[in-house]
Amino acid sequence: xxxxxxxxxxxxxxxxxxxxxxxxxxxxxxxxxxxxxxxxxxxxxxxxxxxxxxxxxxxxxxxxxxxxxxxxxxxxxxxxxxxxxxxxxxx
Numbered sequence: 001x002x003x004x005x006x007x008x009x010x011x012x013x014x015x016x017x018x019x020x021x022x023x024x025x026x027x028x029x030x031x032x033x034x035x036x037x038x039x040x041x042x043x044x045x046x047x048x049x050x051x052x053x054x055x056x057x058x059x060x061x062x063x064x065x066x067x068x069x070x071x072x073x074x075x076x077x078x079x080x081x082x083x084x085x086x087x088x089x090x091x
Contacts, residue, residue, distance in 0.1 A: 002050040003032075003077050008042045008060050010070035017042050018087050020064035025085045028052040035088035043075075043091070047082050 008017070013036050021034040021044055030052055032045040044060070046053050063069045 001047065002053045003045065003047040004053050004057060005045045005075040005077050006043070006057060006060065007037070007073045007075055008044070008063070008069055008071075009040075009073070010063075011066075011068040012042045012063060013040055015066035016064050017067050020067075021060070022085050022087050024059055025056055028056055030056055031082035031085055033082065033086045033088050036090040038090060045077075045082070 018034045018036060021042070025032060025034075025044075025046060028048065030046045030048040032047045034042060034044040037043050046056050057072060057074075060072050061069055
């Protein structure tokens with residue numbers, strides 16, 4: 001089990017990035033959450049098998065079709081275990 005906390009920067013709001021992230025994470029069997037940040041970035045936590053987490057992070061670097069990702073930053077990992085994958089309110 002691996003957990004990664006990421007911030008995705010670039011044109012990632014207003015392009016369906018959160019919904020895409022949730023769908024993609026669920027398709028990989030991951031748990032966690034995703035939300036917009038007031039600074040224009042998107043933040044997410046992915047938890048699951050290491051290979052699936054790596055795949056998710058690689059996909060985040062491309063994002064959905066209308067996005068333009070400039071970088072994906074790994075942040076300090078949030079403690080805890082997650083069930084499901086939720087789309088949270090903007091923080």
